[in-house]
Every structure is written in structure tokens, then in C-alpha cells.
Amino acid sequence: MGEGRxxxxxxxxxxxxxxxxxxxxxxxxxxxxxxxxSVSPEMLRRVREAAxxxxxxxxxxxxxxxxxxxxxxxxxxxxITNPLLAAIVGGAEAVLSEAGYSVLLTNSGGRxxxxxxxxxxxxRRQVDGLIVxxxxxxxxxxxxxxxGAGVPVVAIDxxxxxxxEASVVLSDHYTGILAATRHLFETGHRRVALVAGPDMRxxxxxxxxxxxxxxxxxxxxxxxxxxxxSPARGAEAVGELLRAAxxxxxxxxxxxxxxxxxxxxxxxxGVAIGRDLALVCCDDIxxxxxxxxxxxxxxxxxxxxxxxxxxxxxxxxxxETPPAEVMATWxxxxxxxxRVGAGSG
Amino acid sequence: MGEGRxxxxxxxxxxxxxxxxxxxxxxxxxxxxxxxxSVSPEMLRRVREAAxxxxxxxxxxxxxxxxxxxxxxxxxxxxITNPLLAAIVGGAEAVLSEAGYSVLLTNSGGRxxxxxxxxxxxxRRQVDGLIVxxxxxxxxxxxxxxxGAGVPVVAIDxxxxxxxEASVVLSDHYTGILAATRHLFETGHRRVALVAGPDMRxxxxxxxxxxxxxxxxxxxxxxxxxxxxSPARGAEAVGELLRAAxxxxxxxxxxxxxxxxxxxxxxxxGVAIGRDLALVCCDDIxxxxxxxxxxxxxxxxxxxxxxxxxxxxxxxxxxETPPAEVMATWxxxxxxxxRVGAGSG
DNA sequence: GCGCTAGCTGGAAACGTTTCCAAAACGCGC
DNA sequence: GCGCGTTTTGGAAACGTTTCCAGCTAGCGC
Numbered sequence: 001m002g003e004g005r006x007x008x009x010x011x012x013x014x015x016x017x018x019x020x021x022x023x024x025x026x027x028x029x030x031x032x033x034x035x036x037x038s039v040s041p042e043m044l045r046r047v048r049e050a051a052x053x054x055x056x057x058x059x060x061x062x063x064x065x066x067x068x069x070x071x072x073x074x075x076x077x078x079x080i081t082n083p084l085l086a087a088i089v090g091g092a093e094a095v096l097s098e099a100g101y102s103v104l105l106t107n108s109g110g111r112x113x114x115x116x117x118x119x120x121x122x123x124r125r126q127v128d129g130l131i132v133x134x135x136x137x138x139x140x141x142x143x144x145x146x147x148g149a150g151v152p153v154v155a156i157d158x159x160x161x162x163x164x165e166a167s168v169v170l171s172d173h174y175t176g177i178l179a180a181t182r183h184l185f186e187t188g189h190r191r192v193a194l195v196a197g198p199d200m201r202x203x204x205x206x207x208x209x210x211x212x213x214x215x216x217x218x219x220x221x222x223x224x225x226x227x228x229x230s231p232a233r234g235a236e237a238v239g240e241l242l243r244a245a246x247x248x249x250x251x252x253x254x255x256x257x258x259x260x261x262x263x264x265x266x267x268x269x270g271v272a273i274g275r276d277l278a279l280v281c282c283d284d285i286x287x288x289x290x291x292x293x294x295x296x297x298x299x300x301x302x303x304x305x306x307x308x309x310x311x312x313x314x315x316x317x318x319x320e321t322p323p324a325e326v327m328a329t330w331x332x333x334x335x336x337x338x339r340v341g342a343g344s345g
Numbered sequence: 346m347g348e349g350r351x352x353x354x355x356x357x358x359x360x361x362x363x364x365x366x367x368x369x370x371x372x373x374x375x376x377x378x379x380x381x382x383s384v385s386p387e388m389l390r391r392v393r394e395a396a397x398x399x400x401x402x403x404x405x406x407x408x409x410x411x412x413x414x415x416x417x418x419x420x421x422x423x424x425i426t427n428p429l430l431a432a433i434v435g436g437a438e439a440v441l442s443e444a445g446y447s448v449l450l451t452n453s454g455g456r457x458x459x460x461x462x463x464x465x466x467x468x469r470r471q472v473d474g475l476i477v478x479x480x481x482x483x484x485x486x487x488x489x490x491x492x493g494a495g496v497p498v499v500a501i502d503x504x505x506x507x508x509x510e511a512s513v514v515l516s517d518h519y520t521g522i523l524a525a526t527r528h529l530f531e532t533g534h535r536r537v538a539l540v541a542g543p544d545m546r547x548x549x550x551x552x553x554x555x556x557x558x559x560x561x562x563x564x565x566x567x568x569x570x571x572x573x574x575s576p577a578r579g580a581e582a583v584g585e586l587l588r589a590a591x592x593x594x595x596x597x598x599x600x601x602x603x604x605x606x607x608x609x610x611x612x613x614x615g616v617a618i619g620r621d622l623a624l625v626c627c628d629d630i631x632x633x634x635x636x637x638x639x640x641x642x643x644x645x646x647x648x649x650x651x652x653x654x655x656x657x658x659x660x661x662x663x664x665e666t667p668p669a670e671v672m673a674t675w676x677x678x679x680x681x682x683x684r685v686g687a688g689s690g
Numbered sequence: 691g692c693g694c695t696a697g698c699t700g701g702a703a704a705c706g707t708t709t710c711c712a713a714a715a716c717g718c719g720c
Numbered sequence: 721g722c723g724c725g726t727t728t729t730g731g732a733a734a735c736g737t738t739t740c741c742a743g744c745t746a747g748c749g750c
Binding site: 364369370371372373376382383384385388407409410411412413 | 697698699700701702704705706707
């Protein structure tokens with residue numbers, strides 16, 4: 001009966017209205033509704049009944065204002081249209097909503113200044129904490145906003161100088177790329193290029209692995225580039241590499257968004273991926289998995305990263321200071337999928 | 346100098362502190378900061394200066410509580426990992442943030458009961474309106490929550506019986522599928538199947554177009570199925586169709602998530618897409634665009650849909666009642682891309 | 691110089707909640 | 721029946737803002 005609804009024309013039902021209806025004091029209603037403090041069974045019954053019959057819904061603004069806790073966490077993400085980042089958000093949300101937190105998600109579209117602005121907005125909204133995967137590691141506005149946050153901050157896959165109090169959840173990009181590069185050497189490649197993302201931790205770790213693998217194998221590195229993680233950049237970089245006098249025989253792509261452009265460029269050049277050119281991608285996406293032959297990939301558990309970030313936040317709220325967490329990546333040459341693709345139906 | 350930061354150890358800076366510092370009254374500070382009411386140039390200067398030097402940041406909870414407007418809109422989306430829906434969100438956010446609104450995004454993971462719960466949460470948070478793309482058209486909890494919202498509601502691609510006051514932005518799925526089906530007939534197909542999404546407006550419109558096209562061409566419909574929009578469902582449905590005694594020669598997929606599974610199933614059955622089996626997909630994704638041969642697709646402007654939904658909300662806020670908007674879809678056989686793919690590089 | 695108006699200004703009230711404190715009620719032992 | 725400690729209760733204060741209203745000031749016409 002009217003449950004959850006505010007009366008059609010009337011004003012929203014307040015705690016005062018519930019108190020009146022139940023014939024009790026404001027304090028008692030609050031105690032019943034929040035479950036804090038002790039109340040008699042009779043009181044419990046009367047207040048619950050009144051609240052239900054009026055369709056009372058607490059005003060979270062007022063609650064947050066008074067209690068200084070909104071049970072809300074701000075999630076700052078650089079590009080919501082990237083399914084990988086979306087998966088991280090999904091994992092975090094699962095853990096957080098179980099713990100009674102709701103998530104305020106903002107999307108900066110890859111512009112650092114928007115990141116900074118959104119962080120400010122979330123803080124003015126009194127979020128209890130922030131989980132950030134910003135577009136930049138060094139943007140002064142973003143750093144300043146995070147450093148002055150005054151609430152727990154968890155950064156995913158970013159090193160934020162100037163925000164030492166932030167907890168971090170990192171991917172071990174090194175191991176995955178090391179294995180991938182070695183695999184390329186083992187299958188005979190000697191001219192291996194790396195198209196990396198922007199100059200931030202993930203790209204630097206991948207570059208380090210790329211360099212180390214070359215050094216250990218005694219193969220001179222072909223070359224690498226930093227750049228934005230976009231299909232356009234993938235097309236541009238791979239196009240350039242293929243047009244070179246002596247093009248690479250293998251290209252490692254430091255991000256799933258590059259794959260789309262890379263395939264496009266290869267198709268445009270009449271180069272057959274997997275035969276004329278070996279491609280290695282980072283992060284599992286259908287485009288790579290379903291390509292024939294499948295595109296070998298450095299994998300990681302995105303859902304798990306989101307969950308870890310959420311748990312780090314919860315730990316921080318509980319007063320602990322969780323250590324930096326480094327999560328595994330692994331290389332999947334996808335040789336088995338090859339067989340499946342060629343198998344019987 | 347301390348801009349945007351709250352003092353390291355101290356309490357957050359309130360409007361009272363600014364008033365004190367500037368040596369003026371509270372009301373004046375509020376007038377300066379909100380820009381409402383008139384103030385002398387001297388007052389403007391003093392308050393601005395004080396606010397700046399203290400690094401004042403308004404508390405949006407308090408502001409919302411008192412003024413009953415949060416300049417915030419709730420966006421309820423069923424599956425954030427779908428890049429298409431993410432694009433709609435992106436388009437809406439662009440328009441809304443320009444108009445001074447910020448977006449609270451929630452993700453239900455496709456579960457209607459979560460949708461309903463999140464809508465309630467947003468309303469208790471006093472959002473000024475809702476834009477919804479829920480997992481279900483008929484879920485009683487969702488309907489009830491929306492019907493009692495008390496704020497403007499804009500629904501995207503959904504018909505919500507019981508929420509007559511909602512504005513709607515729809516896709517004209519009919520036209521696109523009609524053209525696609527005709528194209529299949531023209532290229533000689535006579536056994537065309539339709540794998541549709543859940544029984545909601547988009548799937549029903551597609552089915553109507555599919556049926557009409559068949560009726561007009563005098564071709565008996567091969568058959569259709571409703572079902573969830575997931576890769577798994579795509580694989581299952583296409584697998585079943587291919588195993589039939591007399592399988593279809595063409596399959597229309599009513600959603601991009603189905604394509605992944607469809608390709609997988611076809612590969613598993615040793616069926617060559619584009620030769621043994623024609624596939625038509627809905628909504629442009631890299632997986633279809635970069636497939637060789639490219640997979641013909643019913644396109645639409647997702648960014649534009651988000652923008653339209655945002656504009657409908659802004660109109661509602663301004664007191665207008667925008668009519669239902671129906672946005673175009675069009676069929677792209679992608680014949681030209683074929684040529685590009687085979688061209689010189 | 692006076693009265694009137696219009697623009698500014700200060701501060702109280704209000705928004706809906708939680709928190710705190712004092713008072714009331716209760717239970718229990720003797 | 722009384723005293724004491726404990727639980728339960730009601731309501732004032734507080735959270736940080738906007739809104740409202742009354743009062744002040746300055747300007748201006750006469």
C-alpha cells in the first residue's frame with residue numbers, strides 16, 4: 001500500500017511525519033530506522049508500521065549532511081566505453097554494493113582536466129572515498145584534487161606521485177609481456193615492435209619487459225612508441241611500421257583499443273595477420289579471440305581487479321592500510337583455440 | 346594557494362567561515378556564490394577573495410537539501426559493459442554536463458530487481474530526474490519505482506506501461522530490419538531466421554519488420570526466437586539453427602552481443618560466414634566491421650540517442666512536454682568496405 | 691531638509707536527518 | 721515501598737546551505 005511512493009500531490013514524507021503518526025519522538029524513529037541504539041519491541045513495531053503505511057523514504061542528502069557518511073563511493077574512470085574498464089567497475093560494484101555502498105560513476109572521456117573536475121564534484125558531494133583510474137598519472141589538477149581529498153583513495157593501475165596516502169591495485173604487466181616476447185622469439189621472430197599506450201605505469205612496465213626480454217635473448221629491440229590508446233592510434237602506428245623498409249614481423253599492442261586499428265591497417269595493407277605478421281594484444285576481447293587465427297593475448301582478471309580495489313577501499317574505511325596489491329597477468333598464445341576453430345562441428 | 350583543498354587537519358571550510366573572514370553576513374556570501382540576488386562590486390570582491398583564500402568548496406548535500414535541486418540526474422543502465430549503451434551514456438553526459446548537470450550512473454547487470462532498487466536509491470538521493478534504459482519493460486518493482494518518482498523520467502528504447510508521464514526516445518528498429526530483410530531476399534536468400542532479444546519494444550519492432558518483409562515478398566518466414574542478449578545466447582541460437590535438417594541461409598541477429606556467440610558457433614560448425622551463411626547484425630561494433638567479409642549491419646546513432654534523451658530531460662525540467670522522439674536506423678550492407686579491404690595499401 | 695524608493699545587507703528560519711543529553715520508565719533486590 | 725542502575729524515550733542542537741524578511745543606506749526629486 002503506497003509502499004516506497006511519496007503521496008501523489010503532497011510533500012515527501014519526513015521522519016517527523018512518521019513520528020507523529022506513530023505517536024513517538026523523532027529520536028526513537030531515527031533509532032528504529034537506522035538500527036542504532038536500543039528500542040523496545042513495541043516501539044519497533046509502531047514505528048515500522050507508521051513508516052510503512054506512509055511510504056517513508058529517508059532523504060539521503062539530509063542523512064549524509066548530518067552523519068557525515070554517505071555510504072557512497074566515487075568511481076572516476078577515464079573511458080566508460082572501454083568494456084575492460086567497465087568490467088573493472090562491475091567487479092568493484094559487486095563487492096561495494098554487498099557492503100552497503102553505492103557507486104557514483106563518472107566518465108572523463110580521457111580528458112585529464114575533466115577527471116580533476118569530476119573528482120572535485122564527487123568530493124563536494126561528500127563521497128566516503130574514491131576509486132580512480134584516471135586518464136593521466138601526472139595531471140596537476142588531478143593530483144591536487146586527490147591529494148586534498150580527505151577521504152580514502154584507491155588508484156587502479158596508476159602510480160600517483162604526490163598522493164602517497166592512496167592505496168594502489170596494480171597489474172603485473174611485466175610478467176605477461178615478458179612471456180609474450182619470449183614466445184615470439186621462440187617462434188622465430190627477431191624483429192618485434194611494441195606499440196605502447198601513454199607514458200604511465202602500464203606502458204612503462206610493458207616497455208621494461210620488452211627491453212629485458214630482448215636483452216636476455218641478445219636480440220636488438222626493434223623499437224617502441226608511446227601513444228594514446230585508441231583505434232586510430234593503432235591504425236596509425238601499425239600502418240607506419242608496415243610501410244617501413246624493413247618492417248617488423250611481430251607487433252605487440254599495449255592495449256585492447258589498439259587492436260581494432262591494427263587489424264584495419266593490416267587489412268588495408270593486404271597483410272595477413274598470423275601469417276605475414278604476428279600480433280599480440282593486451283586484454284581479452286572478442287575481436288582478438290574470434291579472429292582467425294586467434295590473436296595471442298596477455299590476459300588479466302579485470303573483474304578481480306575491481307573487486308580488489310573495492311576491498312582495499314573497505315579496508316581503508318575500517319582503518320587499515322592495505323599494502324599495494326599486484327595482480328597477475330599471463331600470456332595466452334591461444335594455440336588451443338586454433339585447434340578448436342579447425343575442429344569438427 | 347590551498348585552492349580547492351580543505352585545510353589539512355581542520356574541519357572543512359563552511360560558508361560561515363567565509364562570511365567571517367570576509368566580515369560580511371551569511372546571506373551575502375550565498376548570494377555571491379550562487380549568483381542569485383544582487384550584490385555590490387565591493388561585496389563581490391571581498392567574498393570571492395575570502396572564499397578563494399580559504400579554499401572554500403560548497404557542500405552539495407546541504408545545498409541540495411535546502412534548495413531541493415541537486416543538479417544531478419540519475420542514469421539507470423542495464424549493462425555497462427555493453428559499449429553501445431556506454432556510448433548512449435556518453436552522448437547524454439556531454440549534453441547534460443554542458444547544461445550544468447552531473448550524472449549519477451548505476452548499473453544493474455541486467456537484473457530487473459536491481460534496477461528497481463537503484464532507482465529507489467537515486468530518488469532518495471534527490472536526483473532531479475532519471476534517464477532509464479532498464480533491463481525489463483514490465484518488472485513491477487521498476488514500474489512502481491518510476492511511476493512514483495516525482496521527477497521527470499526519460500526512457501530510452503522502452504515502452505513503460507504504467508509510467509505514462511515518462512518521455513521516450515525510441516529507435517526506429519523497424520526500418521532498418523525491413524531494409525536488411527529485403528536485401529537478403531534480393532541477394533537470393535529465402536530461408537532467413539531472426540534471433541531477437543528479450544520480448545521488449547526493440548525485439549518486437551524487429552519481429553514486425555521481419556514479418557512484414559516476408560509477407561510483402563511472399564516468402565514464408567523461417568522462424569524467430571526471443572531471448573537474452575548475450576554471447577552465450579547467440580552461440581546457442583545459431584548453433585541450433587545450423588544443426589537443423591534444413592538450416593537457414595541467413596540469420597538476423599537482434600543485438601550486437603549476439604554476434605560474438607554467433608561467430609563462435611559458426612566457426613565451431615565449420616561454416617564460413619558470408620559464404621555458407623549470411624549474418625546480419627544490429628549496431629556497429631568492431632567485431633562485425635572488421636570481419637572478413639564485413640558483416641552487414643543495421644546502424645543507428647547511439648551518441649545521438651543519448652543526446653536526445655538528455656535534451657528531452659532538459660525540456661521536461663523547463664516545463665515542456667517533448668513528444669516521443671523516434672530516431673533513424675539504417676541498413677549498411679558494407680559492400681564498399683569489402684572493396685577497401687581488398688584494395689591497395 | 692525631507693520623504694520615498696530601490697538596492698543591499700545581515701541574520702533567522704528552514705530543509706530532513708542524526709546525535710546528544712537529560713529525564714522518564716523500568717527492573718530488581720532488600 | 722524504596723533506592724539504585726539500566727534501559728528507553730523525547731526533543732533540542734547541529735550538519736551547511738538557501739531563502740526569506742526586515743532593516744539599513746544611498747540616491748533622488750522636490
